[in-house]
Amino acid sequence: MKVNQEQIEDLYAFTRKHFVEWYDVQTEIVDHLANGVEAQWQENPHLNFDEALKNEFKKFGIFGFSGIVEEKTNALEKYYRKEVWRYLKGYFKLPKIILTGFGVWGLYHILQYSRNTEYAVIFFMAGILCFFFIYNLKESNKIKKTHRKTGKKWLFEKVIAQLGGFIHLLNIGIYMPLINFDRQWDTLATLSFSVCAVIYILLFYVSVKVVSPKLKEKLSKEHPEYKLSLNL
Protein backbone atom coordinates (compact mmCIF):
# COMPACT_ATOMS: atom_id res chain seq x y z
CA MET A 1 0.00 0.00 0.00
CA LYS A 2 1.29 3.44 -0.95
CA VAL A 3 0.80 6.83 0.69
CA ASN A 4 -1.65 8.80 -1.51
CA GLN A 5 -1.47 12.44 -2.64
CA GLU A 6 -3.84 13.65 0.08
CA GLN A 7 -1.71 11.95 2.73
CA ILE A 8 1.41 13.55 1.25
CA GLU A 9 -0.25 16.94 1.74
CA ASP A 10 -1.07 15.89 5.31
CA LEU A 11 2.60 15.08 5.83
CA TYR A 12 3.62 18.55 4.61
CA ALA A 13 1.07 20.02 7.02
CA PHE A 14 2.48 17.80 9.78
CA THR A 15 6.04 19.13 9.22
CA ARG A 16 4.73 22.73 9.25
CA LYS A 17 2.91 21.99 12.50
CA HIS A 18 6.22 20.79 13.91
CA PHE A 19 8.01 24.03 13.06
CA VAL A 20 9.57 23.15 9.72
CA GLU A 21 8.60 26.14 7.60
CA TRP A 22 11.12 25.58 4.76
CA TYR A 23 9.90 23.64 1.76
CA ASP A 24 13.35 22.24 0.86
CA VAL A 25 13.65 20.73 4.35
CA GLN A 26 10.00 19.64 4.49
CA THR A 27 10.36 17.69 1.23
CA GLU A 28 13.08 15.42 2.57
CA ILE A 29 11.23 14.78 5.84
CA VAL A 30 7.95 14.09 4.02
CA ASP A 31 9.60 11.44 1.82
CA HIS A 32 11.21 9.86 4.88
CA LEU A 33 7.92 9.76 6.80
CA ALA A 34 6.05 8.39 3.77
CA ASN A 35 8.63 5.61 3.34
CA GLY A 36 8.36 4.78 7.04
CA VAL A 37 4.56 4.67 6.93
CA GLU A 38 4.61 2.43 3.85
CA ALA A 39 7.09 0.07 5.53
CA GLN A 40 4.77 -0.21 8.52
CA TRP A 41 1.84 -0.97 6.21
CA GLN A 42 3.81 -3.86 4.75
CA GLU A 43 4.01 -5.38 8.22
CA ASN A 44 0.53 -4.36 9.27
CA PRO A 45 -1.78 -3.34 6.38
CA HIS A 46 -4.64 -2.43 8.73
CA LEU A 47 -2.65 0.17 10.61
CA ASN A 48 -4.21 3.61 10.54
CA PHE A 49 -2.23 6.38 8.72
CA ASP A 50 -2.17 8.70 11.75
CA GLU A 51 -0.99 5.91 14.01
CA ALA A 52 1.78 4.93 11.59
CA LEU A 53 2.83 8.58 11.31
CA LYS A 54 2.95 8.89 15.08
CA ASN A 55 5.27 5.86 15.23
CA GLU A 56 7.56 7.34 12.59
CA PHE A 57 7.72 10.74 14.27
CA LYS A 58 8.80 9.10 17.52
CA LYS A 59 11.96 7.90 15.75
CA PHE A 60 13.10 11.51 15.37
CA GLY A 61 13.54 11.73 19.13
CA ILE A 62 12.26 14.21 21.70
CA PHE A 63 13.37 17.28 19.73
CA GLY A 64 11.47 16.15 16.64
CA PHE A 65 12.60 17.93 13.48
CA SER A 66 14.18 20.95 15.16
CA GLY A 67 17.69 19.47 15.14
CA ILE A 68 17.45 18.78 11.41
CA VAL A 69 16.39 22.36 10.61
CA GLU A 70 19.13 23.81 12.79
CA GLU A 71 21.86 21.59 11.37
CA LYS A 72 20.67 22.18 7.81
CA THR A 73 20.83 25.95 8.38
CA ASN A 74 24.35 25.66 9.84
CA ALA A 75 25.48 23.47 6.96
CA LEU A 76 24.11 25.88 4.33
CA GLU A 77 25.63 28.91 6.06
CA LYS A 78 28.98 27.14 6.29
CA TYR A 79 28.83 26.30 2.59
CA TYR A 80 27.97 29.91 1.74
CA ARG A 81 30.84 31.35 3.81
CA LYS A 82 33.32 28.85 2.38
CA GLU A 83 32.34 29.87 -1.12
CA VAL A 84 32.70 33.59 -0.24
CA TRP A 85 36.23 33.04 1.14
CA ARG A 86 37.14 31.01 -1.91
CA TYR A 87 36.18 33.80 -4.32
CA LEU A 88 37.47 36.55 -2.03
CA LYS A 89 40.95 35.03 -2.06
CA GLY A 90 40.99 35.59 -5.83
CA TYR A 91 41.04 39.37 -5.20
CA PHE A 92 44.40 39.00 -3.47
CA LYS A 93 46.05 37.18 -6.36
CA LEU A 94 47.11 38.44 -9.77
CA PRO A 95 45.47 39.99 -11.79
CA LYS A 96 42.67 41.06 -9.42
CA ILE A 97 45.08 42.18 -6.70
CA ILE A 98 45.91 45.18 -8.89
CA LEU A 99 42.28 46.27 -8.66
CA THR A 100 42.25 45.65 -4.90
CA GLY A 101 45.46 47.64 -4.45
CA PHE A 102 44.10 50.46 -6.59
CA GLY A 103 40.95 50.54 -4.43
CA VAL A 104 43.00 50.84 -1.24
CA TRP A 105 45.22 53.51 -2.79
CA GLY A 106 42.20 55.50 -4.04
CA LEU A 107 40.34 55.39 -0.74
CA TYR A 108 43.49 56.25 1.21
CA HIS A 109 44.02 59.36 -0.89
CA ILE A 110 40.39 60.45 -0.65
CA LEU A 111 40.56 60.16 3.14
CA GLN A 112 43.96 61.82 3.38
CA TYR A 113 42.90 64.87 1.39
CA SER A 114 39.56 65.25 3.17
CA ARG A 115 39.29 68.24 5.47
CA ASN A 116 37.89 66.09 8.22
CA THR A 117 38.68 62.39 7.82
CA GLU A 118 36.10 61.34 10.41
CA TYR A 119 33.31 62.98 8.34
CA ALA A 120 34.58 61.28 5.19
CA VAL A 121 34.61 57.94 6.98
CA ILE A 122 31.06 58.44 8.25
CA PHE A 123 29.86 59.46 4.79
CA PHE A 124 31.48 56.35 3.37
CA MET A 125 29.99 54.07 6.05
CA ALA A 126 26.52 55.59 5.62
CA GLY A 127 26.77 54.88 1.88
CA ILE A 128 27.54 51.22 2.51
CA LEU A 129 24.77 51.03 5.10
CA CYS A 130 22.27 52.24 2.46
CA PHE A 131 23.38 49.53 0.02
CA PHE A 132 23.16 47.01 2.81
CA PHE A 133 19.57 47.95 3.74
CA ILE A 134 18.44 48.02 0.11
CA TYR A 135 19.88 44.53 -0.43
CA ASN A 136 18.28 43.16 2.71
CA LEU A 137 14.91 44.69 1.86
CA LYS A 138 15.03 43.38 -1.71
CA GLU A 139 15.86 39.81 -0.64
CA SER A 140 13.23 39.76 2.12
CA ASN A 141 10.62 40.98 -0.37
CA LYS A 142 11.63 38.22 -2.80
CA ILE A 143 11.07 35.57 -0.09
CA LYS A 144 7.66 37.07 0.74
CA LYS A 145 6.71 37.25 -2.95
CA THR A 146 7.66 33.61 -3.58
CA HIS A 147 5.74 32.57 -0.47
CA ARG A 148 2.67 34.54 -1.56
CA LYS A 149 2.68 33.10 -5.08
CA THR A 150 3.66 29.48 -4.40
CA GLY A 151 2.99 29.00 -0.67
CA LYS A 152 6.62 27.87 -0.32
CA LYS A 153 9.56 29.25 1.59
CA TRP A 154 13.08 28.04 0.83
CA LEU A 155 15.72 27.78 3.53
CA PHE A 156 18.55 28.61 1.14
CA GLU A 157 16.82 31.87 0.19
CA LYS A 158 16.89 32.84 3.84
CA VAL A 159 20.60 31.92 4.00
CA ILE A 160 21.22 34.03 0.88
CA ALA A 161 19.27 36.97 2.35
CA GLN A 162 21.44 36.75 5.46
CA LEU A 163 24.61 36.28 3.39
CA GLY A 164 25.37 33.01 5.17
CA GLY A 165 25.59 34.77 8.53
CA PHE A 166 27.89 37.55 7.21
CA ILE A 167 24.95 39.90 7.58
CA HIS A 168 25.85 40.44 11.23
CA LEU A 169 29.43 41.30 10.35
CA LEU A 170 28.42 43.46 7.39
CA ASN A 171 25.85 45.45 9.33
CA ILE A 172 28.00 48.53 9.50
CA GLY A 173 25.61 50.10 12.01
CA ILE A 174 27.28 48.10 14.79
CA TYR A 175 30.52 50.06 14.23
CA MET A 176 28.82 53.46 14.72
CA PRO A 177 29.68 53.72 18.45
CA LEU A 178 33.33 53.85 17.41
CA ILE A 179 32.81 57.32 15.85
CA ASN A 180 34.91 60.04 17.45
CA PHE A 181 35.04 63.47 15.78
CA ASP A 182 38.09 64.53 17.79
CA ARG A 183 40.16 61.62 16.57
CA GLN A 184 43.34 62.38 14.65
CA TRP A 185 43.83 60.14 11.64
CA ASP A 186 47.53 59.43 11.10
CA THR A 187 48.91 57.59 8.06
CA LEU A 188 48.72 54.15 9.67
CA ALA A 189 45.11 54.63 10.84
CA THR A 190 44.00 55.93 7.42
CA LEU A 191 45.76 53.11 5.60
CA SER A 192 44.35 50.47 7.98
CA PHE A 193 40.83 51.85 7.49
CA SER A 194 41.28 51.88 3.71
CA VAL A 195 42.43 48.24 3.67
CA CYS A 196 39.56 47.10 5.96
CA ALA A 197 36.99 49.10 3.99
CA VAL A 198 38.10 47.62 0.66
CA ILE A 199 38.02 44.07 2.09
CA TYR A 200 34.57 44.88 3.47
CA ILE A 201 33.29 46.06 0.09
CA LEU A 202 34.80 43.02 -1.63
CA LEU A 203 33.15 40.71 0.92
CA PHE A 204 29.79 42.34 0.23
CA TYR A 205 30.33 42.31 -3.54
CA VAL A 206 31.44 38.66 -3.67
CA SER A 207 28.51 37.60 -1.45
CA VAL A 208 25.83 39.46 -3.39
CA LYS A 209 27.09 39.34 -6.95
CA VAL A 210 29.01 36.07 -7.13
CA VAL A 211 28.08 33.53 -4.44
CA SER A 212 24.34 34.24 -4.08
CA PRO A 213 23.58 33.86 -7.83
CA LYS A 214 25.78 30.74 -7.99
CA LEU A 215 23.95 29.18 -5.05
CA LYS A 216 20.58 30.02 -6.61
CA GLU A 217 21.69 28.43 -9.86
CA LYS A 218 22.92 25.30 -8.06
CA LEU A 219 19.67 24.93 -6.15
CA SER A 220 17.55 25.61 -9.24
CA LYS A 221 19.19 22.56 -10.79
CA GLU A 222 18.57 20.45 -7.68
CA HIS A 223 14.99 21.64 -7.10
CA PRO A 224 13.08 22.02 -10.37
CA GLU A 225 10.15 23.49 -8.41
CA TYR A 226 12.30 26.40 -7.28
CA LYS A 227 13.32 27.08 -10.87
CA LEU A 228 9.65 27.20 -11.82
CA SER A 229 8.84 29.63 -9.01
CA LEU A 230 11.50 32.03 -10.36
CA ASN A 231 9.54 32.36 -13.59
CA LEU A 232 6.26 33.24 -11.89
Next chain:
Amino acid sequence: MGNSNLYKGSLTTIILKLLEEHDKMYGYEITQKVKELTKGELKITEGALYPSLHKLEADGLLDVEVVKVDNRLRKYYKLTEQGTKETVNKLSELQDYIKTMQALVSPKLILE
Protein backbone atom coordinates in the same frame (compact mmCIF):
# COMPACT_ATOMS: atom_id res chain seq x y z
CA MET B 1 24.74 -2.54 19.94
CA GLY B 2 21.53 -0.93 18.65
CA ASN B 3 21.58 1.57 21.48
CA SER B 4 25.32 1.95 21.51
CA ASN B 5 27.04 5.29 21.03
CA LEU B 6 30.11 3.59 19.63
CA TYR B 7 29.18 4.03 15.98
CA LYS B 8 28.52 7.77 16.27
CA GLY B 9 32.01 8.81 15.24
CA SER B 10 31.85 6.43 12.29
CA LEU B 11 28.53 7.59 10.89
CA THR B 12 30.16 9.74 8.22
CA THR B 13 32.32 6.83 7.09
CA ILE B 14 29.30 4.50 7.01
CA ILE B 15 27.39 6.95 4.78
CA LEU B 16 30.34 7.50 2.45
CA LYS B 17 31.00 3.77 2.17
CA LEU B 18 27.38 3.02 1.29
CA LEU B 19 27.33 5.76 -1.33
CA GLU B 20 30.56 4.43 -2.79
CA GLU B 21 28.86 1.07 -3.33
CA HIS B 22 25.60 2.50 -4.68
CA ASP B 23 25.31 5.13 -7.35
CA LYS B 24 22.84 7.25 -5.39
CA MET B 25 20.78 6.79 -2.22
CA TYR B 26 18.13 8.67 -0.24
CA GLY B 27 17.96 9.08 3.52
CA TYR B 28 15.44 6.39 4.37
CA GLU B 29 17.22 3.92 2.08
CA ILE B 30 20.50 4.49 3.97
CA THR B 31 18.88 3.73 7.34
CA GLN B 32 17.33 0.54 5.96
CA LYS B 33 20.51 -0.59 4.22
CA VAL B 34 22.53 -0.26 7.43
CA LYS B 35 19.85 -2.16 9.33
CA GLU B 36 19.87 -4.90 6.70
CA LEU B 37 23.67 -5.22 6.46
CA THR B 38 24.11 -5.37 10.23
CA LYS B 39 21.04 -7.60 10.70
CA GLY B 40 19.42 -4.97 12.85
CA GLU B 41 22.44 -4.61 15.17
CA LEU B 42 23.07 -1.03 14.08
CA LYS B 43 20.26 1.47 13.73
CA ILE B 44 21.03 4.90 12.35
CA THR B 45 18.71 7.40 13.96
CA GLU B 46 16.93 9.93 11.78
CA GLY B 47 18.08 12.73 14.05
CA ALA B 48 21.73 11.84 13.38
CA LEU B 49 21.52 10.82 9.73
CA TYR B 50 20.17 14.02 8.15
CA PRO B 51 22.53 16.45 9.91
CA SER B 52 25.43 14.24 8.76
CA LEU B 53 24.17 14.16 5.18
CA HIS B 54 23.70 17.94 5.15
CA LYS B 55 27.16 18.49 6.58
CA LEU B 56 28.75 16.23 3.97
CA GLU B 57 26.82 18.10 1.28
CA ALA B 58 28.06 21.47 2.61
CA ASP B 59 31.62 20.14 2.66
CA GLY B 60 31.31 19.36 -1.03
CA LEU B 61 31.56 15.58 -0.55
CA LEU B 62 28.02 14.87 -1.71
CA ASP B 63 25.92 16.04 -4.62
CA VAL B 64 22.15 16.22 -4.52
CA GLU B 65 19.44 15.40 -7.00
CA VAL B 66 15.71 15.83 -6.34
CA VAL B 67 13.51 13.48 -8.35
CA LYS B 68 9.76 12.91 -8.40
CA VAL B 69 9.05 9.33 -7.34
CA ASP B 70 5.41 8.17 -7.27
CA ASN B 71 3.53 11.14 -5.87
CA ARG B 72 6.34 12.79 -3.92
CA LEU B 73 9.76 14.35 -4.27
CA ARG B 74 12.83 12.36 -3.25
CA LYS B 75 16.24 13.78 -2.49
CA TYR B 76 19.07 11.53 -3.67
CA TYR B 77 22.67 11.85 -2.52
CA LYS B 78 25.72 10.78 -4.50
CA LEU B 79 29.45 11.14 -4.04
CA THR B 80 31.32 13.97 -5.67
CA GLU B 81 34.88 13.48 -6.93
CA GLN B 82 36.15 14.94 -3.68
CA GLY B 83 33.76 12.65 -1.79
CA THR B 84 35.18 9.57 -3.51
CA LYS B 85 38.72 10.55 -2.45
CA GLU B 86 37.56 11.31 1.10
CA THR B 87 35.87 7.89 1.34
CA VAL B 88 39.24 6.18 0.78
CA ASN B 89 40.82 8.31 3.54
CA LYS B 90 37.97 7.77 5.97
CA LEU B 91 37.94 4.01 5.43
CA SER B 92 41.68 3.80 5.96
CA GLU B 93 41.34 5.87 9.18
CA LEU B 94 38.58 3.57 10.41
CA GLN B 95 40.57 0.44 9.64
CA ASP B 96 43.58 1.82 11.55
CA TYR B 97 41.29 2.65 14.45
CA ILE B 98 39.82 -0.87 14.47
CA LYS B 99 43.36 -2.35 14.49
CA THR B 100 44.33 -0.13 17.43
CA MET B 101 41.21 -1.07 19.34
CA GLN B 102 41.86 -4.73 18.63
CA ALA B 103 45.39 -4.36 19.99
CA LEU B 104 43.92 -2.89 23.15
CA VAL B 105 41.02 -5.26 23.59
CA SER B 106 42.68 -8.53 22.55
CA PRO B 107 46.46 -8.05 22.22
CA LYS B 108 47.06 -11.81 21.84
CA LEU B 109 45.05 -11.90 18.65
CA ILE B 110 47.33 -9.31 17.06
CA LEU B 111 50.54 -11.09 18.17
CA GLU B 112 49.43 -14.35 16.65
